[in-house]
Amino acid sequence: MNGDGTAAPEDAAGLRRRGFLRGAALGAGAIGAAAGGSAVLAGASASAASPSPTTPAAPRVSQAAPFHGAHQAGITREVQNACVTLSFDVTAADRRELTELMHTLTERARFLATGGTPPAVGITDSPSDSGTLGPQVPSDGLSVTVGVGASLFDGRFGLADRKPLRLSQMPAFPDDDLRPEWCHGDLSVQLSAPHTDTVLHALRDIARHTRGGMQVRWRMDGFSSPSRPTGTPRNHLGFKDGTSQPDVADPAVARKLLWVGSGGAEPAWTAGGSYQVVRLIRMLVEFWDRVSITEQERMFGRNRDTGAPLDGDHEFDQPNYSADPMGDVIPLDSHMRMANPRTAQTAESRILRRAYNYDNGMDVNGNLDMGLVFVCYQQDLERQFEAVQKRLAGEPLVDYISPYGGGYFFVLPGVKDRTDWYGSTLLA
């Protein structure tokens, strides 16, 4: 698992201060009290980049990321409080219907992410909006992130020769226990916002407008916790998750690690997109709770309370592996160290993580069904996610987690303007 804060190295020079707390003040406004702590949204990556986590962070306004742009906004955006991750299978009959579907999806996403007054339909139809956000739909910082899976490039839509170079069906890794009903899909859609009602409103709206063209294959609702007490949000294992991230606000870093560019071996239409990995990872929390704290911390390589590396004092301290070649302090098989040895050779394999916790009721044996919707973005699946995953094979943590679902997707280039639409370069 790459769930904790280790997959990406960050040299001190690369750290830059960005906002940490999203959505605390505003938008929240009147409902802030009701939303409680959840409105104070710690963007994992944002806080991750802070060199001084103990400094109280200035609350940052939750505002709509622009819907139009070269890239989809949801990729670099920090995690939000509420999130739904879905995979759809396309039921559209042919290329024309698929194109229509993508147009519809774009129109809905544009409206939902921008906000506005739902159109009046007079006496001709049931209301055009569910009304769950009131008569005016606020943007509320909603992100809609749309990707395509390898199966979309089978024979159905005549797209076989347009598949992104590195897109494939997600393989089963050595410690995986993949369940077919929770894997893969033609499309991925992730909806995230500061509030659950915003996310569910968007889901309902999109589903309503696209019923004939696509059907949900699997869905997992997730959330991001507030800082406890500071810094990066924690996962269900009690550890801060997402401490170290590449600084993709630096265009050079993003170009190297995140975006698929033009001019390479990739089909030209992919420029501006990014590969998305979704992993549904069950956490065996009861088992975990029966493990000593020393063992827990040695499995991660970090202090549970502070998130600091075991050789440091603060969350964002850098581990000094060269001073600990035998792993006396930070075990060689700790998650953090295996995922990212922080060497020059592994710098190229850093990934941008956007993980959410999930809570999915109970297992048949009476255990809590909790875990992580691990999501990461990268330029190259093999060079990045798969390289990290291979390094992690057999780590001690695998006894307490079980990856069972998810998939590989290619997040489409951004919708550039009002006339553009998801997949325009793919389907044009």
Place this chain on the structure above:
Amino acid sequence: MSAEPDPEAAAAAPAGGSSQPAADTGTGGEAADAPPGASPDGITGDGAAGSHAHAAPVEPSAARDADAEPDADSATDAGAAADAGSDPAADAQRGAAAAHTEPGAGADTDSTLADGARDDAPAARRGLRSRGVRAGAAAVVVAAVVAAAVVAAGHSGGTRHTAAAAAAADGLPHTTVDISPSACGRGWSAAAKPHPGTQVFDLHNSGASASEVYLEDPRTGRLYAEVEGLAPGAVRQMLVNLGSGTYAFECQQEDTDSVTGPSVEVPGHVAQGPSSLPVTVHDLIPPTLAYQKWIQSRMADLTSATGKLRADIDRGDLAAARRDWLTGHLVYERMGAAYDTFGDADGMINGTAPLGGDPAKADGFTGFHRIEYGLWHGESAVSLRGQAKTLDDAARKLRSTWKTQQMDPANMGLRAHEIVENTLQFELTGRTDYGSGTNLATALANIDGSREILAELEPLLKPRDSGLARLEASMARARTYTASFDHGGRWTPLDKLTRAQRERLDADFGDLLEQLAPVAAIFDVRRTV
């Protein structure tokens, strides 16, 4: 009533009934005997019909009894004649009788459901909405109840004093418009600089009683927006997206002739928003009668099938019984728009057993699904004889009583939609499978049932539903795909569908339902004069 009535008080008005004549149902005929101008399309303008209407605001069953002819067949014939539009009196009778079933339902829209669910154990599974007729003479009877309820609901979000202020917060242009017989539409005129785009009319009812409000094109009669049951003194918002064109407000105060306000030109070249011609009860009577006739014919198929099933079981031929069971069940499943008119018979013929118990022991569990359970769970022919007789008897009784039943025209559009909602809810979930694995056959029968109503409604739908072609394509697609699971009378059970098949089926039905929703909205019956 004061100028600023308390919504709560308005809701309670029908009981008190002081200022709303319509609420005074105790005098029955008074309310029903509306001025000719208030009757839709002259239905109650006819003397005979008028006298009939006098007897109307009583128990629905009484209304039906009053309507029943000694010779049921001749009643049907009269219906057929009315179908051709040659017998306005018969039309009126039908319309009045049907409409008069509403007072109870109007006061409690769940009453039909409550009836259906009265038996604690097996019950008709369908939760059907009932739509109050808010048109014509009968509408006057129920209008107060309905209007008051709407008003109460409309005000749950805030008082009318703050409505305008709250509206300002929406960032949209607002125009206050007077709604009353004497000043209908005042406030919106050339002087108010009409403009296209999304905007809000704050409708203020300065009249003495509740009013329906429409924004229409006075030349075509197409409606662009409506607010129903605007209480006297109340302000409610009408959100519109205006294109360039001519508009006028129409104010329909209770017990008063409809008044059309001044025409207002919205300048420019902006495309107009969605609109439709209203549908009246009168419009719906011919298709309703035609549909009733169609059901009558299905009744013969039904009793023939239940008789055959009974004979199979009586002589111990369970293989034949399983085959004939499906035939009979599908006949019944095609009659979906009529179930609520069947009353308790629907539960007896097609009820289900509660979950969690042994269906074989469920108290009062009878009909197709009970027999299905037996036929597909190894029960002996002898043990099923009683059930076969019960079903056959119920079907025969239904057939004989159907001739005197009146379907409510106001529910026709609703049923076209709801039949398929029920398919999604009960068939495509397998809830109604008692062993035969024929939910997809039922789904197909349901589509055919919905299609039958749509065929009757098509002349009305064509000028009103811009999405009709898409609806028909969607229905054809769902129908064709569902039918593909019929392998010469053997149907693929739901649990044998592949994932891709299941997704496509769900997609087809989901899309079909989205296309059917406008039909129900358009056929919400409206008063036009």
